[in-house]
Amino acid sequence: MANPMRIRAEIRDGLTEVRLLIPHPMESGQRKDENGAPIPAHFITALEIFHRERLVFGAEFGPSVSANPFLRFRFAGAVAGDRLVARWQDNRGDSRRDEATVAAAKR
């Protein structure tokens, strides 16, 4: 089972800023191990973020996205205390779902 995503969501200037860090090797399939054998591709292919069951952000990835992908985006309509749901799926069919709570703006 993959490790949980780190999700920070904070209201800033009337929008919710979301920062995600997703633990995942994102192996490109181009590298070789110490014996010269190819390391199989293993990367996230799809990611989605929902707020109140509505999609607010979608992503498709290829193998060029860095290991432990980082993302930042902003959306409208959330208030402090709202829940976000994030899901990803990779090319091996593994997936993970995590939740986060929208925080109030920092003073």
Added chain:
Amino acid sequence: MDRRTLLQAGGGVGVLGLLAAAGVISPELALAANGRAGFDARELDAALAALGAQDAEAGAALSLSAPDIAEVASAVSIEVVSRVPGTDRIAILVAKNPFPLAAVFSFPEGTQPEVSTRLKMAESAEVIALARAGGRFYMAKKAVSVTIGGCG
């Protein structure tokens, strides 16, 4: 049947929707299927064509921020901001990577058409951002030098 075959066969939602109903995958992620167009292309032009973006226009309303010189080629910070009204999708490509199309982002109404992420670069190359608005594509480019060979 592999996943790509599934996505192509179903045009995305259809077959995946069935899988979701069967509990094989989550219902939410079934919506993620934009078809993965362009991700299997090994040349930039082929990736642009697969996205339907071969005639993308350059425009100042799309900005792409990336370093001139990337010291860590395995994690190059990229930010794309579109000020083209109606932008619903942004794609980022790295011209000389083995698979140039790195990511495609979807922006439902209410989400700002902007994204920051980190990409691998196999060698010094142009990074290309595309924004789709009203069915048309807009393009911005930035040359990025990598000082040490990255991992493809």
